[in-house]
Amino acid sequence: MKIGFIGLGNMGAPMALNLVAAGYTVTGFDVSAPCPDGVNSAGSAAEAAANAEVVITMLPNGDILRAVAQEIMPAMADGSVHLDCSTVDVESARAAAELAQSHGCLAADAPVSGGIGGAANGTLTFMAGGSDAAFEKVSPLFDVMGQKAVHCGPSGNGQAAKICNNMILGVTMIGTCEAFALADKLGLDRQKMFDVVSTSSGYSWTMNAYCPAPGVGPQSPADNDYQPGFASELMLKDLRLSQQAAEAVDADTPMGQAATSLYSDFVEAEDGLGKDFSAMLPRFVSRRRS
């Protein structure tokens, strides 16, 4: 199977390399990142898409996805699939899918969870939206680049699943961090706090698997001076997408809204840019009740 790969950044490059290692012929294009060894370099997105059975995009946002989709569609073969793995707004994912359909192509939106490590190790989780036919055609690629793929329904539903998951993640991380900061001020040892909460009803992925307190729980970015991991600005991006979606469908998401506001302060007005999203803990520790 010939694959076009557009967007060879932190995530795209290792994903493309895993496809090459599995024996696929991959032709890639990026406006600035270099084409990794083993991936054939194309001079444009349309050139990377021409003659490919599946064209994967791994791009920064919905506007860029829409522009790239416009560019590649005329070059894509009938019946080929546009597989977008970027995290974008639901509307852009649905617009790209409609465009593909109008050109006689299939489309799937399949954002990922698992980060750069998951991309490099081929252990990503894909949350996919699109037709059964599109999902079946790209499933072997999910097996190479990831460890799990869930077909969540029609186009846009992969993005819907991703932003709902990450809204929970942002809210839970804030809850975990503010509780640790409160426990500190109440004189409760962090290890004791972990021992209790990780086996009680307050347990969560952020407490049990990605504990924001250094030296407590399994190894996490907190143990590496909050180097990401999952950077706060990426969490902010996903939280904003969740609020954009909530506005579009008139959903009441007060906790998501609060988390968005806290991460936007952290990244844009404080010192959170470039730090792991669990660095909310030292932020809360340094603050007083307002």
Ligand code: NAD
């Ligand atoms: P990145 O910025 O490293 O890579 C994006 C690449 O797209 C860049 O190399 C950029 O030059 C390229 N690009 C931009 N416009 C282009 C165009 N018109 N044509 C071709 N290439 C173009 O970002 P990333 O970390 O690889 O993330 C990619 C996507 O995956 C984002 O949507 C992000 O939200 C999502 N994501 C990232 C992570 C993570 O941990 N980094 C985790 C899950 C999901």
